[in-house]
Amino acid sequence: MDLTRRQFVQATGAAAAGIAFSGLGANLKPVEARAGQIKTQGAKQTTTICCYCGVGCGAIVHTRQQDGRVINIEGDPDHVINRGALCSKGAALSQLAESPNRLARPLYRAPGAKEWKPVSWQWAIDTIARRVKTTRDANFLAANAQGKPVNRLEAIASVGSAALDNEECWLYQAFLRSLGLVYIEHQARI
Amino acid sequence: MTNHWIDIKNSDVILIMGSNAAENHPISFKYVVEAQNRGATLICVDPRFTRTASKADIYTALRSGTDIAFLGGMIKYILDNKLYDEEYVLGYTDAAMLVGESFDFKDGLFSGYDPKKRAYDKASWALMRDDNGVPRRDDTLEHPRCVFQLLKRHYARYSLPLVSRITGTPEKDLVKVYRTFAATGERGRAGTILYAMGWTQHTVGVQNIRAMSIIQLLLGNMGVAGGGINALRGESNVQGSTDQGLLFHILPGYLATPSTAWPRLEDYLKRRPKSGDPLSANWWQNEPKYIVSLLKAYFGDAARKENEFGYGWLPKLDAGQAYSWLDLFDAMHAGKIKGFFAWGMNPACSGSNAVKTREALAKLDWMVAVNLFDNETASFWRGPGVQPDRIGTEVFLLPACVSVEKEGSITNSGRWMQWRYAGPKPRAESRPDGDIILALGRKVRELYRAEGGAFPEPVLHLKWDYEGPHGEFDPHRVAQWINGYFLEDVKVGDAVHRKGTRVPAFALLQADGSTACGNWIYCGSYPEKGNLSARRGQEDAPNGIGLFPEFAWAWPVNRRILYNRASVDAQGQPRDRKDWVIRWEDGKWVGDVPDGPWPPLGDLKKPNPASRWPFIMTVHGFGQIYGPGLNDGPFPEHYEPLECPLERNYMNAQRINPVAPVWEGKTDAFATCDPRFPYVATTYRVSEHWQTGVMTRTQPWLLETQPQMFVEISEELAALRQFRNGERVRAVSARGAVECTVIVTKRFKPLKLGDLVVHQVGFPWHFGWRWPESGREESANLLTPSTGDPNTRIPETKAFMVNLQKV
Numbered sequence: 001m002d003l004t005r006r007q008f009v010q011a012t013g014a015a016a017a018g019i020a021f022s023g024l025g026a027n028l029k030p031v032e033a034r035a036g037q038i039k040t041q042g043a044k045q046t047t048t049i050c051c052y053c054g055v056g057c058g059a060i061v062h063t064r065q066q067d068g069r070v071i072n073i074e075g076d077p078d079h080v081i082n083r084g085a086l087c088s089k090g091a092a093l094s095q096l097a098e099s100p101n102r103l104a105r106p107l108y109r110a111p112g113a114k115e116w117k118p119v120s121w122q123w124a125i126d127t128i129a130r131r132v133k134t135t136r137d138a139n140f141l142a143a144n145a146q147g148k149p150v151n152r153l154e155a156i157a158s159v160g161s162a163a164l165d166n167e168e169c170w171l172y173q174a175f176l177r178s179l180g181l182v183y184i185e186h187q188a189r190i
Numbered sequence: 191m192t193n194h195w196i197d198i199k200n201s202d203v204i205l206i207m208g209s210n211a212a213e214n215h216p217i218s219f220k221y222v223v224e225a226q227n228r229g230a231t232l233i234c235v236d237p238r239f240t241r242t243a244s245k246a247d248i249y250t251a252l253r254s255g256t257d258i259a260f261l262g263g264m265i266k267y268i269l270d271n272k273l274y275d276e277e278y279v280l281g282y283t284d285a286a287m288l289v290g291e292s293f294d295f296k297d298g299l300f301s302g303y304d305p306k307k308r309a310y311d312k313a314s315w316a317l318m319r320d321d322n323g324v325p326r327r328d329d330t331l332e333h334p335r336c337v338f339q340l341l342k343r344h345y346a347r348y349s350l351p352l353v354s355r356i357t358g359t360p361e362k363d364l365v366k367v368y369r370t371f372a373a374t375g376e377r378g379r380a381g382t383i384l385y386a387m388g389w390t391q392h393t394v395g396v397q398n399i400r401a402m403s404i405i406q407l408l409l410g411n412m413g414v415a416g417g418g419i420n421a422l423r424g425e426s427n428v429q430g431s432t433d434q435g436l437l438f439h440i441l442p443g444y445l446a447t448p449s450t451a452w453p454r455l456e457d458y459l460k461r462r463p464k465s466g467d468p469l470s471a472n473w474w475q476n477e478p479k480y481i482v483s484l485l486k487a488y489f490g491d492a493a494r495k496e497n498e499f500g501y502g503w504l505p506k507l508d509a510g511q512a513y514s515w516l517d518l519f520d521a522m523h524a525g526k527i528k529g530f531f532a533w534g535m536n537p538a539c540s541g542s543n544a545v546k547t548r549e550a551l552a553k554l555d556w557m558v559a560v561n562l563f564d565n566e567t568a569s570f571w572r573g574p575g576v577q578p579d580r581i582g583t584e585v586f587l588l589p590a591c592v593s594v595e596k597e598g599s600i601t602n603s604g605r606w607m608q609w610r611y612a613g614p615k616p617r618a619e620s621r622p623d624g625d626i627i628l629a630l631g632r633k634v635r636e637l638y639r640a641e642g643g644a645f646p647e648p649v650l651h652l653k654w655d656y657e658g659p660h661g662e663f664d665p666h667r668v669a670q671w672i673n674g675y676f677l678e679d680v681k682v683g684d685a686v687h688r689k690g691t692r693v694p695a696f697a698l699l700q701a702d703g704s705t706a707c708g709n710w711i712y713c714g715s716y717p718e719k720g721n722l723s724a725r726r727g728q729e730d731a732p733n734g735i736g737l738f739p740e741f742a743w744a745w746p747v748n749r750r751i752l753y754n755r756a757s758v759d760a761q762g763q764p765r766d767r768k769d770w771v772i773r774w775e776d777g778k779w780v781g782d783v784p785d786g787p788w789p790p791l792g793d794l795k796k797p798n799p800a801s802r803w804p805f806i807m808t809v810h811g812f813g814q815i816y817g818p819g820l821n822d823g824p825f826p827e828h829y830e831p832l833e834c835p836l837e838r839n840y841m842n843a844q845r846i847n848p849v850a851p852v853w854e855g856k857t858d859a860f861a862t863c864d865p866r867f868p869y870v871a872t873t874y875r876v877s878e879h880w881q882t883g884v885m886t887r888t889q890p891w892l893l894e895t896q897p898q899m900f901v902e903i904s905e906e907l908a909a910l911r912q913f914r915n916g917e918r919v920r921a922v923s924a925r926g927a928v929e930c931t932v933i934v935t936k937r938f939k940p941l942k943l944g945d946l947v948v949h950q951v952g953f954p955w956h957f958g959w960r961w962p963e964s965g966r967e968e969s970a971n972l973l974t975p976s977t978g979d980p981n982t983r984i985p986e987t988k989a990f991m992v993n994l995q996k997v
Contacts, residue, residue, distance in 0.1 A: 111582040113578065125633050133637045137644045149506065151502070169427070186535065189983065190391075
């Protein structure tokens with residue numbers, strides 16, 4: 001089984017190129033025969049790196065074409081660090097993606113309210129942007145107590161996140177620093 | 191990690207201390223076991239007999255928070271028995287350098303201490319320099335002011351009986367560990383250290399690691415395969431998020447955040463110290479190229495020479511002031527912070543003294559929480575004991591995608607940048623974090639463009655064109671700007687690099703605005719030839735040491751083992767012939783990407799002027815046994831944790847680290863040697879949960895395997911207090927209380943500190959009231975204190991005092 005999976009990924013090159021594909025390569029007869037019986041038949045296959053600890057294990061994600069949901073996630077045998085192995089959390093990755101406990105839509109809690117209220121993305125982004133601007137405009141510090149120019153904003157703080165991708169982290173810190181934030185912290189500090 | 195995961199297999203002795211790798215980084219153990227199968231010895235030192243301990247050839251316990259005493263004893267053992275690698279120590283470290291006459295150490299204090307400020311004036315710790323600014327040396331290592339002799343004198347006090355009395359580790363165990371690890375000082379043998387938060391989360395966190403760094407330098411273990419100093423990072427991209435500067439004190443690529451100490455760009459460009467030694471690469475002297483290229487990446491065309499490339503638009507810290515996690519929540523608790531983003535984080539459970547954090551959240555006007563799941567932070571207003579109608583904080587909770595639903599890169603502990611692809615579509619209305627950041631930035635900019643406002647320049651000039659064709663976040667575009675572009679034709683030597691092409695390596699970055707680069711250490715990750723982090727090449731190094739140079743991409747410049755020029759002798763030949771990393775062959779380096787292109791030193795007494803000393807990131811080019819840059823002293827010294835069972839420090843006259851930050855608010859209470867809180871406590875993780883557990887307590891398999899908050903106690907303590915296995919108790923500290931299920935175990939044993947018997951207990955910190963739905967499982971951080979390391983300000987969550995009460 002491992003061997004056929006390896007051939008599967010290598011033959012299509014999909015993992016390296018990041019191109020989604022469906023079905024099996026026409027030159028892989030034995031694999032085709034086998035795939036007829038497995039639930040990942042016809043699935044889109046992508047590689048990922050586990051989202052938990054810092055080892056950086058590779059995994060293969062099978063996604064159903066019909067509804068775009070995960071069928072299975074398992075260790076990537078061609079990943080040179082984990083060679084297909086995963087720990088208990090890594091082995092449960094598909095339950096993370098498909099958890100019914102996941103947040104489905106933006107929620108809002110008004111001051112003093114006892115409940116969440118579902119809101120639209122547009123309302124949430126517009127309202128948060130307005131809060132950011134109002135707080136920034138009212139609290140921006142051009143100079144510190146000694147009169148030295150500092151151009152900073154201490155009234156807004158941010159924590160997060162090692163759960164973001166590098167590109168998202170970079171974009172996030174650029175945004176926060178453009179606003180003048182200095183209270184920028186995340187998991188690495190704790 | 192200076193080395194990387196696969197490299198562990200090349201070790202001869204693996205010390206795991208301050209980490210439980212078998213439990214928390216399970217796949218790392220593939221390589222630990224592989225090393226053992228090849229004859230390596232595994233040593234585990236931990237307050238508790240962990241899963242790592244169960245695989246160890248040598249295990250011994252110590253009291254939590256006494257690692258420097260333990261390691262200081264090892265330094266003494268190595269020096270007393272002359273087990274160090276003399277050639278390496280003399281040639282590659284600062285051991286021969288002379289320290290100025292003003293440096294002193296007395297009664298637990300280094301020279302220059304100001305008790306009012308609780309801070310040192312580090313000027314008195316400086317090295318002696320000659321007229322050219324080169325450190326003075328004594329190559330006989332006998333001068334009383336040389337680093338080697340000062341080191342000897344400092345650790346002369348760390349005798350076996352004294353170390354044993356402090357740590358609780360039996361003397362014979364100390365000797366066994368010292369002898370085994372010190373044997374890696376032999377040429378061709380490598381020893382490694384795997385540590386994690388068990389070392390960093392202390393008031394002496396940095397000095398724990400410094401103590402081990404001294405050992406690794408003495409034994410010649412830096413730069414070699416199977417060696418190094420290896421921090422096992424706990425999150426898939428905590429290395430990357432640190433590299434990208436999501437911390438108050440650093441911009442991307444470890445450039446210092448601007449402060450009032452450098453009001454103008456010209457001040458910043460001059461800030462790095464110079465070495466008078468022509469053989470020191472002193473790599474940080476290149477910083478001007480990196481900061482100017484970063485400013486160009488931030489502000490694009492608006493960053494011009496005339497406006498200091500926009501340096502004035504960046505916020506400035508007050509020099510010397512910390513804005514760290516503990517400081518942040520202290521300011522929030524004092525009502526000084528109005529708005530708050532908790533992005534992919536759960537501070538109501540994750541940080542030290544969560545009681546204070548939860549109170550602080552209630553002082554906010556508004557909070558934005560972005561997460562996969564509801565959690566204790568987003569829902570703090572309906573937490574245990576909280577009346578929602580009394581909480582005025584407005585909360586926005588935004589659903590983010592799971593990693594498999596989006597595309598981008600993460601960086602593992604071994605500095606490997608690895609690309610991941612989008613598989614499933616975002617579930618329900620969840621969105622990639624990048625989309626949310628981009629949309630929010632777009633809206634804020636729109637408001638400033640339409641209405642003006644306070645200091646709008648940085649907001650409006652920020653380059654914000656990272657969209658794909660449908661307005662969505664395009665990770666490739668950001669990755670390419672992180673890599674960097676030539677903004678003009680740039681001629682370097684005979685080669686002309688064309689405007690609009692990507693920079694192939696950071697050596698080509700410029701300080702004149704002709705290049706842009708979002709993060710210099712990632713320069714070369716996405717050059718014109720493509721995205722190197724997506725590579726899957728299966729070929730290893732010729733000697734099979736696990737470098738896999740064409741699998742993913744490692745910063746910097748795809749170098750897999752840092753300081754690898756210290757792995758060779760002066761002739762450029764590997765000190766370890768079998769597990770060699772680089773070597774000089776026919777006038778060039780082969781193997782791993784070397785730490786710079788320069789030829790070998792040749793003769794250490796008369797080095798080749800074209801060569802450079804191997805420790806290129808230090809000012810003078812040598813490994814630093816003596817560390818005059820830290821806030822708490824040039825040599826690690828044992829101090830007790832803020833909360834400890836002892837009335838005094840047996841090592842010196844200072845009980846705690848004299849410069850550790852201490853807060854004095856009502857919620858910051860601490861209790862030392864207090865009969866109300868008699869047990870030493872520590873926190874840790876289990877395989878089945880992750881961090882505060884938001885991503886794992888919400889899953890059925892993982893919750894079933896580890897369903898509830900527990901406390902592990904020894905059989906002796908259980909007998910003493912008549913606690914039964916499985917019964918619920920309340921754990922209390924000076925700050926808070928948590929209900930736990932008792933696990934009576936042989937994994938903890940009472941420790942003997944001289945005549946004193948000390949009990950240790952341990953808690954996982956994965957729980958919180960929101961999940962599981964019972965609401966009865968809570969966070970161990972309700973117990974932990976408000977203090978931390980004076981350099982990093984990482985909180986001290988690994989050593990504190992508690993009691994256990996019947997429920």
